[in-house]
Amino acid sequence: MKKTLLLLFSFITVGAVAQSTDESAIKQIFDKELVDGKSYPWLEYLTTRVGSRLTGSPGAAAGVEWSRHELENVADSVWLQPVMVPHWLRGQQEVGRILNTKKSGPIDVNVCALGNSVGTGPGGVTGVILEVKNFDDLKKLGEKNIKGKIIFFNRPMDPTKVDAFEAYGGAVDQRAFGASEAAKFGAVGVVVRSMGLNQEDYPHTGALRYTPNVPKIPAIAISTKHAERLSKLIKEEKEVQFYFETHCEMLPDAPSFNVIGEIKGYEYPDEIIVVGGHLDSWDLAQGAHDDGAGCVQAMEVLRLFKIMGIKPKRTIRAVMFMNEENGLRGGLEYAKQAELKKEKHIAAIESDRGGFAPRGFSMSATEAVKTKVKSWKPLLEPYGLTDFNQESGGADIGPLAPQGVAVFEYLPDSQRYFDYHHTPEDTIDKVSKRELELGAASMTALVYLIDKYGF
Known part of the structure; x- marks a missing residue:
């Protein structure tokens, strides 16, 4: 009886210590982003200096080069994945x-x-x-x-x-x-x-x-x-x-790229966790909420791991997908290459609903994975992440789902998104710096938990 009680006490103690450690780590992630975040200045440059980024355009090509350059400062390795994309002119x-x-x-x-x-x-x-x-x-x-x-x-x-x-x-x-x-x-x-x-x-x-x-x-x-x-x-x-x-007219397909950066895992390097947004935008505006916000939030996940000295067990990969808006070629090509290379993705998280305040994550995964993620709610709820019940994943990571990958989409508040969606109003001044940073920290916190505990 005493032995049983001692074992039970040990399990409770270990669990409490683990939760305390996770609470501290997640708080540090949010603190670091809210005090020293780079997501907003990145977005400001992408939207005002690069501008609109419809596939096949000079803006899209400039966006590829900008994101490649910035990822080189925060990732262990960066590469361009070729993809042919539609070239439509208004x-x-x-x-x-x-x-x-x-x-x-x-x-x-x-x-x-x-x-x-x-x-x-x-x-x-x-x-x-x-x-x-x-x-x-x-x-x-x-x-x-x-x-x-x-x-x-x-x-x-x-x-x-x-x-x-x-x-x-x-x-x-x-x-x-x-x-x-x-x-x-x-x-x-x-x-x-x-x-x-x-x-x-x-x-x-x-x-x-x-x-x-x-x-x-x-x-x-x-x-x-x-x-x-x-x-x-x-x-x-x-x-x-x-x-x-x-x-308007449709020209022949044009060459472009997905931009990929990763930090290699030290214990399970073959297990990959993807975070991403789509680099292309419509030609009418700067593409701030759709989806510059998602791109810089994904990039910020790598930067926070790097500057905070978090050494991931698993490989963390950020992908700037090309051509979500009028073809989904980038997402399809990424999934195709992952399958050809027999890569083992365990999770993919996309941000493509704007840079608004956090509300939760949608999930398309097995019941076991959903149960595990929901067990982390007490750690995430203090930051506004309460909704884990929606069944969906993002468009660009959707093609990974048939390969058995658990897919998630960051859910910010949805009320203002369609005021700007696909319009000339989708500009940097419509993005709250603080809300954008909360989203970047939210994605980083989920990646931290998936990396630490796996599925």
Whole structure:
């Protein structure tokens, strides 16, 4: 009996010491980042000196060189992983106009081409515009009513969804697939309500996907404020004529790179923990929240390990993925090479939801892994990390999941993200230095725990 009690007491004591050590280490990580963080000055340089970074552009190439150079200061080794990426050009002139209103004459509206769209050319596209909410509405109208007309997809993001990403997921299919779905019925162009929750003057771009063997028709986004105005006019005047003009084009694929830096593990060097964000951004803005923030947070994980003298058991790798926005080529290539090289990734963590205040991590993993991570909640809750219940992982690390890798996504507060997402408003002044640093420390803390205890 005494022996049993002594063993039990020993286990309790060891557990208490381990928890105390972890609490201290995580506090030191947050303290170091909040006092001496580099994530914000890195982001400031990337957004204001490098600027927008659409794949195939000079900005994307400059982003590759900048991140390679900075990683060389914090990683044991750095390399570039070649990947061929789409090269889409927006062109200079984008026009949207309601033509035949009875009350006020022609009305210019704020629009932008959707990424990967074909252009209209100098003649533009003119036609009667029909409002629909979803793809079922197209089927009800049929080819006889749609052929030769412009389709206006006007399904708002659901404001009752507290998680803004859930609202986005419920509306984004019209942007992604609307052009091809409308083209099946003979439409000549598509106008899509911007993916935003507020009434805004500026449009949101974003990628569309053309369906093979379906005619490619031009597609634009219209600002939410002007979408409301257009919808009202269609209801009042029925046969509303709309004109839009774009000059975008898709060029042949261009060479680019994922940028990779790592700190080698001393005990299990073949076990890899990946942290990452995507280096590319849309051409309309600086790409501060999407996803410069995620890139600098991933880089900061390596820097904090380095400057704090934390020697990882496992290899910690930071990846700046290329081409998340309009092709996912970087994430797919990284997973392909990992499989070819038979690399053993045990976890991958992505930050691609903006540089806002911490809320938690989503997980796509086995129940055993989820249980283990949730056991660390008492260590992470003091820093705002309370949500570990969402089932998902990031887009760029998603291709690793079929290889048995546990994938996680950093979850910051979601309420303001879609005010800026894919718009000219996604600039450094919209990022809180403190919130960005809290996110970097949050990712570092999770990596610290995974590295120390494994799965």
